[in-house]
Amino acid sequence: MLDDRNKQVLLAIIDSYINKPEPVGSRFVQKRYSFNFSPATIRNIMADLEDLGFLNQPHASAGRIPTDKGYRFYVDSLLDNNASFGQDNDLCDQINRFSVKMESIRNNVDEMFLEVSHTLSTISNYIGIAFPPRHEKMTLNKIDLIRYKSSQVAAILITDEGVIKNRMLTVDPRLTQNDLNRITDYLNSEYSGCYIDEIKGDLLKKLSHEKILWDQMIEKAIRICEDAISFAADDFFISGLYDAMNLPDFSDISRLKEIARAIKDKHLIFNLLHDLADTGGIQVLIGNENQAQEFRNLSIVASTYKEGDRPMGVIAIIGPTRMNYPRAICMVDNIARCISDTLKRTSP
Amino acid sequence: MLDDRNKQVLLAIIDSYINKPEPVGSRFVQKRYSFNFSPATIRNIMADLEDLGFLNQPHASAGRIPTDKGYRFYVDSLLDNNASFGQDNDLCDQINRFSVKMESIRNNVDEMFLEVSHTLSTISNYIGIAFPPRHEKMTLNKIDLIRYKSSQVAAILITDEGVIKNRMLTVDPRLTQNDLNRITDYLNSEYSGCYIDEIKGDLLKKLSHEKILWDQMIEKAIRICEDAISFAADDFFISGLYDAMNLPDFSDISRLKEIARAIKDKHLIFNLLHDLADTGGIQVLIGNENQAQEFRNLSIVASTYKEGDRPMGVIAIIGPTRMNYPRAICMVDNIARCISDTLKRTSP
DNA sequence: TATTAGCACTCTCATGAGGAGAGTGCTAAT
DNA sequence: ATTAGCACTCTCCTCATGAGAGTGCTAATA
Numbered sequence: 070m071l072d073d074r075n076k077q078v079l080l081a082i083i084d085s086y087i088n089k090p091e092p093v094g095s096r097f098v099q100k101r102y103s104f105n106f107s108p109a110t111i112r113n114i115m116a117d118l119e120d121l122g123f124l125n126q127p128h129a130s131a132g133r134i135p136t137d138k139g140y141r142f143y144v145d146s147l148l149d150n151n152a153s154f155g156q157d158n159d160l161c162d163q164i165n166r167f168s169v170k171m172e173s174i175r176n177n178v179d180e181m182f183l184e185v186s187h188t189l190s191t192i193s194n195y196i197g198i199a200f201p202p203r204h205e206k207m208t209l210n211k212i213d214l215i216r217y218k219s220s221q222v223a224a225i226l227i228t229d230e231g232v233i234k235n236r237m238l239t240v241d242p243r244l245t246q247n248d249l250n251r252i253t254d255y256l257n258s259e260y261s262g263c264y265i266d267e268i269k270g271d272l273l274k275k276l277s278h279e280k281i282l283w284d285q286m287i288e289k290a291i292r293i294c295e296d297a298i299s300f301a302a303d304d305f306f307i308s309g310l311y312d313a314m315n316l317p318d319f320s321d322i323s324r325l326k327e328i329a330r331a332i333k334d335k336h337l338i339f340n341l342l343h344d345l346a347d348t349g350g351i352q353v354l355i356g357n358e359n360q361a362q363e364f365r366n367l368s369i370v371a372s373t374y375k376e377g378d379r380p381m382g383v384i385a386i387i388g389p390t391r392m393n394y395p396r397a398i399c400m401v402d403n404i405a406r407c408i409s410d411t412l413k414r415t416s417p
Numbered sequence: 418m419l420d421d422r423n424k425q426v427l428l429a430i431i432d433s434y435i436n437k438p439e440p441v442g443s444r445f446v447q448k449r450y451s452f453n454f455s456p457a458t459i460r461n462i463m464a465d466l467e468d469l470g471f472l473n474q475p476h477a478s479a480g481r482i483p484t485d486k487g488y489r490f491y492v493d494s495l496l497d498n499n500a501s502f503g504q505d506n507d508l509c510d511q512i513n514r515f516s517v518k519m520e521s522i523r524n525n526v527d528e529m530f531l532e533v534s535h536t537l538s539t540i541s542n543y544i545g546i547a548f549p550p551r552h553e554k555m556t557l558n559k560i561d562l563i564r565y566k567s568s569q570v571a572a573i574l575i576t577d578e579g580v581i582k583n584r585m586l587t588v589d590p591r592l593t594q595n596d597l598n599r600i601t602d603y604l605n606s607e608y609s610g611c612y613i614d615e616i617k618g619d620l621l622k623k624l625s626h627e628k629i630l631w632d633q634m635i636e637k638a639i640r641i642c643e644d645a646i647s648f649a650a651d652d653f654f655i656s657g658l659y660d661a662m663n664l665p666d667f668s669d670i671s672r673l674k675e676i677a678r679a680i681k682d683k684h685l686i687f688n689l690l691h692d693l694a695d696t697g698g699i700q701v702l703i704g705n706e707n708q709a710q711e712f713r714n715l716s717i718v719a720s721t722y723k724e725g726d727r728p729m730g731v732i733a734i735i736g737p738t739r740m741n742y743p744r745a746i747c748m749v750d751n752i753a754r755c756i757s758d759t760l761k762r763t764s765p
Numbered sequence: 766t767a768t769t770a771g772c773a774c775t776c777t778c779a780t781g782a783g784g785a786g787a788g789t790g791c792t793a794a795t
Numbered sequence: 796a797t798t799a800g801c802a803c804t805c806t807c808c809t810c811a812t813g814a815g816a817g818t819g820c821t822a823a824t825a
Contacts, residue, residue, distance in 0.1 A: 092787095092788090094787070094788055094789085095788075095789080096787090096788075097788095106797075106798085107797070107798050107799080108788095108798090109790095109797075109798050109799070109800095110796090110797060110798070112788090112789070112790075113790095113797090115789095116789095116790080126789090127805095127806095128804085128805055128806075129788090129789070129790095129803090129804055129805060130787070130788050130789050130790095130803080130804045130805045130806080131787080131788070131789085131805075131806080132787085132788065132789090176569075176585050176587075177585070210565060211563060211565070213561070213563050213573075215559060215561050215573065215575065217558060217559070217575055217579065221524075221579070223573070223575055223581050225561075225563065225571070225573050225581075225583070227563065227565055227571055231565065231569070231585060233571050233573075233583040233585065235573070235581040235583060237524050237525065237579060237581065239524075310658070310677065311674075311677045311678060311681040314670075314673070314674050314677055315674075320670065321670070322662075322668065322669070322670055322673065325662070325670065325673070326659075326662050326663075329658065329659045329662055330659060333659040440816095440817090442816070442817055442818085443817075443818080444816090444817075445817095454768070454769085455768070455769050455770080456769090456817095457768075457769050457770070457771095457819095458767085458768060458769070460817090460818070460819075461767095461768090461819095463818095464818095464819080474818090475776095475777095476775085476776055476777075477774090477775055477776060477817090477818070477819090478774080478775045478776045478777080478816070478817050478818050478819095479776075479777080479816080479817070479818085480816085480817065480818090
């Protein structure tokens with residue numbers, strides 16, 4: 070589609086624009102990237118690239134800036150030859166420091182992922198987002214019911230990953246502590262070690278198979294357990310709006326409002342990133358590749374961390390479409406790996 | 418200090434400026450507030466008020482704007498005759514709706530206070546902050562220890578307010594489940610119904626009185642309990658930065674960065690508001706009355722909610738010094754009462 | 766003596782002209 | 796096919812101008 074020379078020029082222009090958000094002129098490109106053909110030739114190439122939709126001209130006598138399609142081309146060619154990653158010493162240092170920090174707080178999942186979102190944003194200067202492991206993807210270690218008041222019971226659920234979830238349930242006040250103990254014994258023997266989402270499925274199946282004669286206590290146990298594992302949507306951490314304010318991309322107030330609006334609604338981000346959770350690997354969404362209107366001028370670089378082969382959760386950064394993609398991708402990728410490693414060491 | 422007429426003019430100017438952030442001229446004040454003396458007289462008064470430090474002139478031929486001292490005078494005279502509150506029907510409606518909402522989620526403290534911060538910000542268009550009950554101010558209902566792995570135990574602490582706190586502890590792996598049960602029995606019999614901060618004090622006392630011969634198990638219990646109730650600093654909810662962006666006060670980017678910087682650091686806000694927690698009642702901090710540099714151009718309206726006579730936590734709004742103080746004070750006051758009521762109904 | 770009308774003065778803000786600077790597209794030469 | 800040359804276009808900065816708003820001061824008034 071693009072011959073090699075056009076490709077080189079396109080990548081050069083995008084590289085330049087990523088480093089300095091100013092329309093890139095033909096003369097500048099020729100000198101800065103030492104092309105051995107003249108600015109006039111580059112102008113011709115630029116005109117072609119504009120016709121193809123890779124570049125844009127803010128006004129008739131300005132240089133060119135990349136379009137979303139241009140960025141997409143750039144990112145794809147980055148991902149093709151990923152040899153270029155990890156040469157940034159400063160970045161490596163910061164990721165190493167992060168790794169040490171993670172080790173020291175690995176017994177507190179919330180603290181860990183707060184730190185992740187923090188690190189993502191401070192290293193990148195964009196917005197950092199970190200989803201703790203989705204509870205459906207974790208395995209049940211133990212469930213416990215603690216009577217609180219006559220008709221209220223605290224359901225405590227501990228996963229093998231060491232995450233504690235709790236919830237207050239309203240129950241039949243006639244249930245004795247003894248009953249509660251029998252219920253938890255049953256649930257633990259039945260479901261310990263199972264994935265939460267599998268438990269959910271199993272419970273639904275059991276409840277729908279009405280033919281089976283129920284031990285009344287077991288039915289109660291199942292209904293309680295169903296309540297107990299129905300937590301609110303996973304919460305997640307997001308940080309760095311303040312730092313992002315200092316980017317030249319958001320120096321004008323309407324752009325700033327755009328990004329603030331985009332991250333204001335946690336549901337929106339949740340839906341956007343939740344879908345990525347099962348896919349795994351680095352994923353880049355550029356500008357209007359995002360479904361949500363609010364993200365039309367923003368890019369997302371996301372990855373999943375895993376336990377073994379199972380994707381557990383998502384981390385991401387959100388920034389302007391004029392993002393330093395090589396750095397962002399390298400960073401998100403490495404931090405995701407780092408989380409996977411920490412989780413692995415936590416398990417045994 | 419100020420004669421009645423000067424006072425009227427000052428209040429009028431501030432009232433006008435709060436409604437529209439434009440320097441207030443003498444002619445405008447005279448017409449708008451129907452004073453029966455001429456603009457020229459008002460100009461003289463204004464000059465006096467400026468000499469006294471209540472007003473400021475952005476430039477030689479502009480109207481006047483209030484100084485922090487001016488706002489302080491305004492707020493003090495508001496608080497003196499609080500008869501003027503609660504006439505805003507729209508505000509009443511919104512607070513009533515809030516009250517109903519609170520009722521429906523009163524069994525989940527976190528959800529409640531997220532809603533509080535949300536409501537504070539949407540009603541006021543400023544930044545809303547809500548501290549859930551400080552855990553030291555709550556009373557222990559029950560403590561429970563659940564073995565997780567050989568050397569790890571989940572400590573579950575339930576307060577009489579229905580708040581569940583949890584924490585993962587590292588313990589001597591030789592402790593059996595039976596030992597754990599004995600420990601919790603001891604702790605519950607000893608401390609059930611006590612305030613968390615009292616428990617803390619008592620534990621420290623017991624540990625320092627080394628003369629007493631300890632039952633080894635009790636010592637272990639005490640040490641574990643000490644760990645279990647040492648939670649991280651209370652977290653709190655903050656919302657509304659996006660909405661605040663639409664205020665004319667933050668239409669220029671540097672002002673916007675100021676407020677973003679102020680609320681970026683949770684520790685800073687925590688320290689600022691934590692001190693207010695024990696005082697109770699409406700508290701207003703205007704501009705440079707705030708100790709923290711970051712808040713020099715912002716105002717805080719805060720209040721505490723209580724259970725009985727005991728202050729439990731703080732709610733607040735943060736906005737520009739040009740704040741609609743009557744509305745803000747009325748709102749914060751009523752919402753704090755509303756929370757107190759909801760908590761009271763939750764208890765039995 | 767306190768208040769007010771009148772007026773010159775000051776400052777901001779919006780508008781438009783003019784010129785420098787950057788970069789283009791086109792044409793003709795290589 | 797590439798390039799040098801050049802006219803052209805567009806932005807941005809600066810400066811001058813004038814309208815508008817509001818003041819402070821002075822002299823007249825009740």
